[in-house]
Amino acid sequence: MLKFADLIDENVEEIAALDAIDGGKLYFFLKIVEIPGAVEYLRYCAGAADKIHGTTLKMSRELQAYTLREPIGVVGHIIPWNSPSHMFAMKVSPALAAGCTMVVKPAEQTPLSALYYAHLAKLAGLPDGVLNVVTGYGSTAGAAISSHMDIDKVSFTGSTEVGRLVMQAAALSNLKPVSLELGGKSPFIVFDDVDVDQIASLALQGTFLNKGEICIAGSRVFVQEGIYDKFLIKLVEKAKSWVVGDPFDPNVHQGPQVDKNHYERVLKFIEIGKKEGATLLAGGNLSNRKGYYIEPTIFTDVSDDMTIAKEEIFGPVMSVLKFKTVEEVIKRANATKYGLAAGIMTNDLNIANRVSRSIRAGVIWINCYFAFDNDLPFGGYKMSGFGREMGLESLNMYLQVKSVATPIYNSPWL
Template identity: 40%
Template structure:
């Protein structure tokens, strides 16, 4: 990829705050650097918002709420549909921008563009299906009417690992439902979200409906908005630790809250599984987004009778992956997002090896610039290893073994998290027992990817609450009103 093309794509981004339909500098002209994780070079300086800037964004959302809620559902849906079409047309440009700021290989970035845009298409169709009901009271004396109305102004805090899709799956249902919003993208990867603001404006979204605030002082800038009585909903994707803090802050205003938090996904392989199919599923579940995904398989829990075969075949697949700057088409594994993340992965691997795990491949960071970590497979991992409990968020596959089905289920559920699990078996009865027994919000049965805009995404336990996508997704942005009608 040429330097001129990269500069052109980055140069198309407005590096400012987007408030009330206008691009504006942060208070005092403050900025922060967004870097390329493949080499640490600064891509661009972006506005670093203050508390006053955050309040201005909420002011704009509140001012636009009444008119936006009164906009016909079909019109809201058409805006989403138009935005979907624009994103699809500009997929190459948007994918390159994403790769530059986040590091994922260009082919993965293109896959995210396709996935993320689908939330706009899906919710463009849901906008016109918001409905209530009408019934006769049991005593026949009155009529009961229920209707759905938008929650109101929303605050959306999105993570760095899916810079576009984590925004579209929140913004899509909010637009469809008639809610205005303030979006705070991750400071590590704000460029895709800023570009999305241009696209939605081009698609016809009125001023003030979407407001974007970039800042390195997330807690300081966001807390006053969360505590502002005009805000009616908070949605966050990120760590459980931060999620708990935000839920506490939201309690003051009794906000509607959606939390998509951490994961520790088990990947179960039974002795009757098709091992080749399980390995293919493992590569998808582990290596999507370089392993930097809350849905990434974190623990491979494999029956002892097939553990060696599974480990050998998985190792062969991991060794075949090419590592390098994600802008090249033939690269499979790009850099992790920052040095801190790479160092965390290295710590977890070193801890496991120190406690007895065997390195089948990888196990270290390659020499040179950038935040790379080699694709890694570990076998004989003890349950005492930190990565048995902590989210890895990197290209590392630790293999644990089990003997009995009950042991596998117990090991899978032995975590505070409950986002997603994967299970491979050819026994239908066992499959039912397993997916019913897993304490997760989602299960991939004989498949390594569960994310789908038409399905409800979310977890249980410390992985949060609320659902994004599917028919359930728009309900998070709607309130139910009941009207009793006297005859």
């Protein structure tokens, strides 16, 4: 695993180019942040591989007992197109450390880096058959993995709709366990005691990073009424300086949407927002570049029941909503079928503690956003899925617990 990590490091420019070409992601972000982060997590899990231990149990009867933690077996990983390198490492690393073999199905839109990773794994000395990459469409290759009787566990990241299909196929085959990281509609809550300029920049990143194609995007921005107007002015000012263009250009903030179908889907949501009465404050137009480019789009006068406030758009579209009290924003932030992440922006420790304990989401960020770490478990509540990736807890998803008991000599159990 450590040799595998070294080889990825040595080939980071080529891998970054593959992901940029495949998915429109920013080349320099891939090269400097995302792929090095994937390497770091691979090394983190490699360090845990020889530290998987069972427990010696103190029994209430005349028995000696302990537990073993054993590999779950063959794992099927189905990964999404929005962060192919990050998701590859997030799923493959703990499964390898746990001693599993696996079949990885990259998204049909972005298969190239996964194939390259398989090549590097072979060069690193992973035995044949341990890490297998199978390309194809979700309806065929993904469905085959989910329903295969010889696959012992499925890990899926993608939409809630497809997550249901994966669960159904797993249940109807060999009842294999499933872990799901699904959609999100995360609240980004701004209280009136913050530095407006600083938090407006963070809100922009929270929605528009990776052209909005990110499950934890804080696209429901709740702003307390005392700073609402001032905050909007700053948002628009900063959105106008957001550069959309060639993902290989180091001065660009946002590349093209992944493909034509998704591009048209995002544009459809923008039109729905207009028709339902939201005010288009910025963007909403096509970039004047050739390709699947959409300008950063900001809606105001958004009500909680509007489609753009309820559905995961997965594109550069932000809804700004006004609130008065802590009680109100907690209720409204939780009024969603999703529960993946949330951001709380305040200098009041009491508010930060109260709101973080009240929001039903798997990850809460206070005065920061996208604050990932190898030790920080990640996963969702409600229809955002279940199971935790990252952290040492991630290894537990790929391990079985076996209990072993023996009688003590001359015990009644003989």
